[in-house]
Amino acid sequence: MAEEAIKLGGKRKSIFIDKVKKLLPEGGNLNLCLTCGACSSGCPATGLENMDPRKFLRMAALGLDEELTSTPWIWMCTMCYRCVYACPMKIDIPALVYAARASWPREKRPKGLVGSCDMALRNMSRSAMGTPPEDFAFVVGDVLEEYREAQPEFKDMKAPIDKKGAHFFLNQNSREPVTEPDEMVPLWKILHIVGADWTYGSKGWAAENYCMFLADDDSWKKIVETSIKAAKELECKVFLNTE
């Protein structure tokens, strides 16, 4: 015996998926799903919070906006784009996840992300650990001095900050200068050996951007702008992301 069909009553109430479609080229292909499940079968976040990428997209298509914008799964998905890569229709599910993140009131978003973003907004380093430019300069100078003295082959090694006209503008994850400064040295050595002309910037040196993960667009932009402006002012040719 077939069960009685579920009847959907009333008008289509979805606005969330339509809003996201408007933001994306080709509407992010959000209405092209074939329901094949290639996305979910290769997603490490499948099953967390009883959610998976296909389910998330189907829920969007069905207009279940409240469920979409309240599930904490959107903070567990890393927006790695493997679902898009696997998808025969190249549907931009991560953009939907990002939009769901952005729909949360800022103060309700994960505290760790809010905190890291706010730290980066405190000063011009744009470091998620809040390290001010002068502390960064001190650590870099201190470590450099130590290694130049201890390792004779590197007595001329440099780790410049704000060197105008340097070819590379190199950024630096805050973790090294703050918690394990010796880990900065191998990369300096490599750059020294190849004779690379490089510099850090006192402004915008930090490589991480938690405002982006927080889906706080204005702050994300502010952080990127600080780094780009610093690189331009120093007339650097290449913006080089650290490992």
Place this chain on the structure above:
Amino acid sequence: MYQYYAKWIREGKLKVNSDWNKDLKIKFTVQDPCQIVRKSYGDVVADDLRYVVKSIVGEENFIDMTPNKSNNYCCGGGGGALQAGYKEQRLQYGLVKDKQIKATGADYCIAACHNCHSQIHELSKYYKGNYSVVHLWTLLCLSLGILGENERAYLGDDLREVAVYGA
């Protein structure tokens, strides 16, 4: 960064070799960072990454994960997950990566991305993987013979005393 490492090795500016590992035969695998490979430059940069890795550890000591390159699984450390507070779920997410690494039998997983590095480091401890996680710069300097004793925080005991600069 990987493209420059590869370029500098090809141009002979970084005179790396894998002699240090000829007898040790320590096995390495590599994590393809989603942001750099799948989301930005594609397999071209993944190939550069492998060229660098094979040049410094020896081709016979490199074991790829399956799947890999643009088709690789995310480790679970990206997208803000490390700071988002859902630790249990993040580790559950990373189980896929842990199994992938264990299947290679490698002693080390090279993670030239900070998010991957932190996450995989934690996965190895949590799931008792016994594999270490290293930055690429550490191994580059090791193979150049310029890695000092204080620059080895992520090397295991097997490499603690190999080719120490200044020793």
